[in-house]
Amino acid sequence: MALPELKQTTTEARLASLSMNESGCLAAARRAALSRVQTMGLPDRRDEYWKYTRPDTLTSAEAPKAAVLDSDEAPMFDQFDRLKIVFVDGVFDAAASDDLTLEGVSIERLADIEGKDIHWAKEIFGVLEARGQSPVERPLAALNTAFAADGVVIHVTGKPSKPINLVYRHESDSSDAMLHHVIKVESGAEATVLENGPAASRFNTAMEIDVADTGTLHLVRAQGRDHERRAATHMFARLGRESVFKSFTLTVNGVLTRNEAIVEFLGDDAVAHIAGACVGDGDFHHDDTVFITHDAVNCESRQVFKKVLRNGAIGVFQGKILVKAGAQKTDGYQISQSLLLDDDSQFLAKPELEIYADDVACSHGSTSGAIDEEGLFYLRSRGVPEAEATDLMTLAFLAEAVEEIDSPDIAVSINDRLYGWLARRS
């Protein structure tokens, strides 16, 4: 079926601005992804899945400019030892990165494996993304598979002693980057992966995660404070039996962020927690779109999303739990909440449950509210000034999401960023 004219034009214009790596072992996957993009077309405002977030600036041939943030705040995660892999405007920077050797894990650049034939990576690259295209289309993810030139392939075979940190630096106000990462966690292995910084003025990142039976992956992302940048991210996770996947994403500022998380339970007794906290001001627009598919017995999924919005900021949450027939004993939980610091801000939430098994416990809730006046007065009556009391209440609101992070060190780093945002109040 032919695409609507506008979609066709937009898609062609975008594709014309990109060039694909046609050689190497991933070429077939890239060509298949390109054909998916051509069939689906890039998203536009008429698409139901993009009802609350306008994708125009994510699909335009050229990226809108975004000023580079000048800040004297300490870099994220600086308080503890980690293996840094640095990308500047979407390009790997070997000189700024640490040596990629670490016991229990092998890390390679995506560009480097194209020349080799790494079997396991081929079984994930573009494969999880393609699976994630149904029942809802995610054309920006397919675009990423087809064109992302850089990224890393992380193979976790043991328990590396420190987190692996993907550090993104934004240095050019007109950069437009696509990064594609593949992570495989083997049976019994466990790792923590961190991401921080804005990858470019506009970035499209995709991460395909395969956690084998009894494997564990912790993923904590902080998306950088550069306000004018735009981002579309996709995280595809496939979980085996008794595996654990926990992710937390912090978004501070950003005129446009769309974070999609697509999680599929394929083995029994697995756990996935997907959490996020965002704080934004003015023309901040933040969209969390989550799709969790339970296709195994006795798995637990938990979604916790908190948004603090002020001066007209907009928050969006679209979260779905799909429980397939046979996925008995599923425990699904979903909460999305916003704290609106004024009357101009908006929170748009679309929680969905679709259940085909009869022995499951699924719950979801969504709330929007102002700061609790009773609590505020209580704090002030004890001598805490109004601004400080508001900050305390705001951090308290976000705490349920931040508590999803298991590592205290990482949680401290995240809270420091939140304090920083609060301290910069206008």
Add this chain to the structure above:
Amino acid sequence: MLEIKNLHVKLEEEDKQILKGVNLTVEAGKVHAIMGPNGSGKSTLSYVLSGKDGYEVTEGSASLLGEELLELEPEERAALGVFLAFQYPVEIPGVGNMTFLRTAVNAQRKARGEEELSASDFLKHVREKAKELKIDAEMLKRPVNVGFSGGEKKRNEILQMAMLEPKMCILDETDSGLDVDAMKLVADGVNALRDEGRGFLVITHYQRLLDHIKPDVVHIMADGRIIKTGGPELALEVENNGYADILAEVA
């Protein structure tokens, strides 16, 4: 210490006069009790003194140690030395009790131009006070008042009072929801704070709290005014005969 003159207050939302000319002076070192039937304006008085929104002062004044209170923000009143022990202490999920206490103590010290307490001094101090009130370490770690029993909430109020060392303590029905043992514990906490430089205003329905916290002066409040003032024997009179006699006598 606390001087309230001809205080008239109405609710902001509706045109309803609650306080209709309250006159009251609490001297340093004294404990004053206010008793009165439901709806007489006792709790409103405590909220107006501590600066809660929703009330409009239409006439009169209130001052602490010569400083006008009614124009000040709640936190400024707290720094001057006003403390309200809430009838219903508020639960604040996500804020640790300890963080809350330290923030409050240091905010007040800062407002008064004093140095902030170091983490170790604070901890030492809070542990000592908590022990006296039988508040365990677990309660200090939990979010403010969340999951606390009625008695724990009231003890937590007294702990805050002990840490903040206010000049003027207002206790709003601190005995409500307490069993005899818990009331004794709370009263001991209050009595430990009785001091030459500190005034107390104890609001209660019942005489029994006043068995434990012995007042110097007892006021009876009805329909937004103080209608009778006397010594501790006035509380006993209320206990024995109810308010009807006093109300009839005044009317």
